[in-house]
Amino acid sequence: VAGMVDRRKMLMANFAILGTVYAGLSWLALLGLLKVWQLGFVVFLSGLIWTLEMAIRRTMVAEIGGIHRIASSMGLESSTNNLTRMLGPFLGGFLFELYGMPSTLALGACLYATAALSLMGVDYGPPPRPDARPSVIANLLEGFAFVRASRVVTGTLAVTIVVNLFGFSYLAMVPVIAKQELGLTPFPTGILMSSEGFGAFLGSLLIAFLARPERARQIYVVGSCIYLGCILLFSLSSLFGLSMVALWFGGFGMSGFAAMQSALIIANSPPEMRNRLMGVLAMCIGMGPMGILVVGLLADRLGASTGILITSATGLAAVFVCVLVWPEIRRRAPTP
Numbered sequence: 001v002a003g004m005v006d007r008r009k010m011l012m013a014n015f016a017i018l019g020t021v022y023a024g025l026s027w028l029a030l031l032g033l034l035k036v037w038q039l040g041f042v043v044f045l046s047g048l049i050w051t052l053e054m055a056i057r058r059t060m061v062a063e064i065g066g067i068h069r070i071a072s073s074m075g076l077e078s079s080t081n082n083l084t085r086m087l088g089p090f091l092g093g094f095l096f097e098l099y100g101m102p103s104t105l106a107l108g109a110c111l112y113a114t115a116a117l118s119l120m121g122v123d124y125g126p127p128p129r130p131d132a133r134p135s136v137i138a139n140l141l142e143g144f145a146f147v148r149a150s151r152v153v154t155g156t157l158a159v160t161i162v163v164n165l166f167g168f169s170y171l172a173m174v175p176v177i178a179k180q181e182l183g184l185t186p187f188p189t190g191i192l193m194s195s196e197g198f199g200a201f202l203g204s205l206l207i208a209f210l211a212r213p214e215r216a217r218q219i220y221v222v223g224s225c226i227y228l229g230c231i232l233l234f235s236l237s238s239l240f241g242l243s244m245v246a247l248w249f250g251g252f253g254m255s256g257f258a259a260m261q262s263a264l265i266i267a268n269s270p271p272e273m274r275n276r277l278m279g280v281l282a283m284c285i286g287m288g289p290m291g292i293l294v295v296g297l298l299a300d301r302l303g304a305s306t307g308i309l310i311t312s313a314t315g316l317a318a319v320f321v322c323v324l325v326w327p328e329i330r331r332r333a334p335t336p
Contacts, residue, residue, distance in 0.1 A: 007056045008124045012116045014049045019112030021045065026105035034101065051286070055278035058262045060124055062274075070263045071216050075208030078259035082204050082251065086197030093190020143276035146269065153277065155326025156220065156264045159319055160284045163224050163257055166315025169291030170231050173304040181305065182240050195244045199251025200258065207259045213267065216260045217329050221319070223256020228315045235308035264329075 021042055028034040058077060065073030095103040147153050171193070178189040203223075211219060230250030237243040262281065269277050291311065298307030323330050 007060055008119055008122055011053060011056055012119045014053050015112045015116035015119070018046060018049060019109050019116060022105050022109035022112060026102045026109060029100070029102040029105055047286075051279075051282040054282055054285075055275055059266065059274050059278055062262070062266045063271075064124070067267060068213070070267045071211040071213045071260070072208050074259045074263040074266075075204050075206075075211055075255075077262075078255055079201055079204030079208055081258070082197050082200035082255060084197075086194045086201055089190040089193035089197070091190075093187045093193075096190075097186045139276045139279070143273065143280045146273050146277060147280055150268055151326055151328050152217070152268050153265060155322060155329035156217075156261065156268075157281065157284045158322045158326065159221065159224055159257075159329065160261055160281065161287050162315055162318040162322060163227065164285050164288040165291040165294075166311045166318065167224075167228050167231060167254075167291075168288050169295040169311055170234070170308045172292045173295060173299055173308055176299065176304045177243075177308075181238065182243065184240065188240070192240070192244055192247065196247040196251035196254065199248040200255040201251075203252040203255030204259055207255060211259075213263075214332050216263050216267065217331060219256040220260035220264060221323060221330050223253045223258075223260070224319050225316065226250070226253025227257055228312050228319065229253070232309060232312040232316065235305045235312060 025034060025038065025042060028038065058074070061073050061077045062070055065076075091107065092104045095107060147157060174193050175189055178184040178192055182192075184192065207219065227250050230246050230253060234243055234246040234250065237246055262278070265277050265281055266274050295307045295311050298310055302310075
């Protein structure tokens with residue numbers, strides 16, 4: 001779909017829809033009418049919109065910056081992502097503790113509205129030509145065919161599946177560990193969750209200003225290993241300070257994974273295939289909910305910390321297997 005629409009207008013529409021929905025949720029929460037199923041539906045809707053938003057936004061950033069600056073562009077894009085991931089839990093926990101859920105949802109509505117308005121001034125070329133609109137099924141088939149033909153892209157997607165399945169799933173357990181094992185209230189829980197974003201923000205800035213394109217594959221693999229290793233350490237910690245440091249370093253590693261994930265896909269594909277491959281990437285990222293179900297099941301049976309320990313250790317082992325099967329992803333890329 002991302003290759004068949006005016007990307008800027010589609011992004012604006014996405015943000016406008018979510019802003020309206022969050023405003024409605026805030027009003028329901030203020031009246032005391034908010035239900036869990038309503039939140040679940042909105043999370044599902046956000047996931048659908050995010051899939052299209054990621055494919056469009058990251059492709060736009062890469063093309064505006066130029067492929068020769070792909071590492072810097074993706075590093076800068078990742079740094080803005082991680083800065084708000086750091087501020088989001090902090091502000092969310094602060095507002096929730098002081099004013100309750102209506103305030104956090106109202107803030108979300110304002111931020112989505114701001115994002116939609118900000119895109120009005122972006123000049124991003126003409127809309128797609130009417131004769132360049134193959135079917136969605138044809139797009140998917142061409143994207144998968146290209147993935148099979150490129151070992152670098154295949155290896156990148158394999159690591160993406162591993163990290164989303166066994167790495168990011170830990171986030172669902174952080175509030176549980178914070179409350180049950182560390183005895184934290186919402187505000188320090190927000191600080192704990194924002195520490196990963198802080199480390200990722202600093203790491204992304206370093207990548208944006210210092211990373212060389214030919215090192216993108218190595219940054220991607222090493223960052224993935226650091227991230228999973230620090231999650232494993234977090235699962236073993238029983239101290240707030242140590243947990244925060246582990247997540248901070250984990251965020252530093254995650255910045256390498258997040259920035260180079262899209263950079264490797266875009267840099268190793270022709271322009272006409274980029275949106276399609278970003279769609280395939282979004283599908284691989286979509287393995288995350290399965291990981292959350294797995295870690296939730298393990299947490300029920302063995303405890304939250306043990307569940308994270310098992311999944312993160314499995315993820316580390318799986319990344320090593322990916323490197324063995326696709327050694328291209330650990331090698332320095334040829335200089336253009």
